[in-house]
Amino acid sequence: DTGVSQNPRHKITKRGQNVTFRCDPISEHNRLYWYRQTLGQGPEFLTYFQNEAQLEKSRLLSDRFSAERPKGSFSTLEIQRTEQGDSAMYLCASSLRGGVDEQFFGPGTRLTVL
Amino acid sequence: AQTVTQSQPEMSVQEAETVTLSCTYDTSESNYYLFWYKQPPSRQMILVIRQEAYKQQNATENRFSVNFQKAAKSFSLKISDSQLGDTAMYFCAFIGNMNRDDKIIFGKGTRLHILP
Numbered sequence: 626d627t628g629v630s631q632n633p634r635h636k637i638t639k640r641g642q643n644v645t646f647r648c649d650p651i652s653e654h655n656r657l658y659w660y661r662q663t664l665g666q667g668p669e670f671l672t673y674f675q676n677e678a679q680l681e682k683s684r685l686l687s688d689r690f691s692a693e694r695p696k697g698s699f700s701t702l703e704i705q706r707t708e709q710g711d712s713a714m715y716l717c718a719s720s721l722r723g724g725v726d727e728q729f730f731g732p733g734t735r736l737t738v739l
Numbered sequence: 740a741q742t743v744t745q746s747q748p749e750m751s752v753q754e755a756e757t758v759t760l761s762c763t764y765d766t767s768e769s770n771y772y773l774f775w776y777k778q779p780p781s782r783q784m785i786l787v788i789r790q791e792a793y794k795q796q797n798a799t800e801n802r803f804s805v806n807f808q809k810a811a812k813s814f815s816l817k818i819s820d821s822q823l824g825d826t827a828m829y830f831c832a833f834i835g836n837m838n839r840d841d842k843i844i845f846g847k848g849t850r851l852h853i854l855p
Contacts, residue, residue, distance in 0.1 A: 628783075658842065667743075667830050667845030668784075681842065716784070723841045725772045725791075725834055730784040 629731035631717050637737045638707055645703045646734045650719030657700050658728060659692055660716040661685065668716055674700060675723060707738045741766045743833050745846035752821055753854050759806075760816045760849045762831030768792075771835040773807065774843070775816045778828040787829070790814065818851075826853045 630649045638644050650657050655676055660668035671690070672682045676697035686692075689707075694700040704711055714735050718728040742765045752758040764773070775787040790798045790807050797805050802822075806815045818825055831846040 656841070660843075665847070667832075667847050668843070670842040670844070673842060683842075720841075725789075725841065727786050727789075728843060732783045 629717055629719055629729050631715075631731040631734050633734060634732060635735045635737075637739065639739050640707055640709060642707055643703065643705045644707060644736065645701055646715055646717075646736075648700045648702070648717030648719075648731060650699070650717070651729055654719035654721050654729075655697070656720045656723035656726070656728075657694055658718040658720075659700070659702055660718065662714040662716055662733070663712075671702075671715075673723075704736075707736075709738050712736055712738045741768070741833060741835055741844050743831050743844055743846035745831050745849050747849045748847070749850040749852070751852040751854055754821060754823060756821055757817060757819050758821055758851065760818075760829050760831075760851065762814045762816070762846060764812050764814060764831070764833050766812070766833065766835050768835040771833060773805075773814045774832040774834070775803070775805070776830045776832055776845070777825075778830065778848075779824075780827070784830070788816065821853045823853050823855060825851065827851060 658673040659671040674694040720726040
């Protein structure tokens with residue numbers, strides 16, 4: 626296991642379509658985080674999981690967004706009825722126990738909504 | 740609200756020179772951690788250095804060091820003997836409320852170019 630992986634790396638979709646991204650954290654990492662990064666900005670927190678439990682959701686995460694982490698391993702982030710404003714890089718990170726343990730980031734999924 | 744401010748959107752320095760990236764933050768927390776992350780072009784973000792707020796000694800990692808001024812809420816990053824591979828976006832970041840959550844709050848970043 627060499628790090629956090631994310632798929633797909635790039636996604637182009639038309640407005641109104643649904644998209645799903647996947648994140649595979651480092652093995653045995655209990656915490657998993659999703660961030661969104663728009664052009665020229667730093668990453669913004671979206672949500673995080675402790676094993677399979679979703680502990681916090683940002684106000685940025687509208688009702689069109691849903692995240693899951695079944696069985697406490699990989700996670701998926703789904704966006705329904707995509708809008709052009711959803712275009713961004715979606716980053717996943719994991720840490721061993723949370724708190725101030727180092728968060729290891731994946732390469733991100735770049736979403737473009739036409 | 741906790742905020743992180745990076746006032747230098749972009750910087751360029753010659754290879755082998757020393758460069759300092761600025762960061763200020765605002766929080767009412769007494770116990771928190773500060774970080775500098777590096778995001779190379781088209782590559783994933785990695786942690787460069789971290790500082791615990793209750794430690795007065797500035798953190799150092801090889802060519803990277805910080806100047807942590809708690810009273811001024813300032814946390815700058817110094818890169819010595821800069822190398823071409825240091826070219827990247829650098830994000831100052833913060834974790835507070837450690838007993839309740841651990842989401843990172845990032846600044847907007849400084850794009851650093853190391854020139855040959």
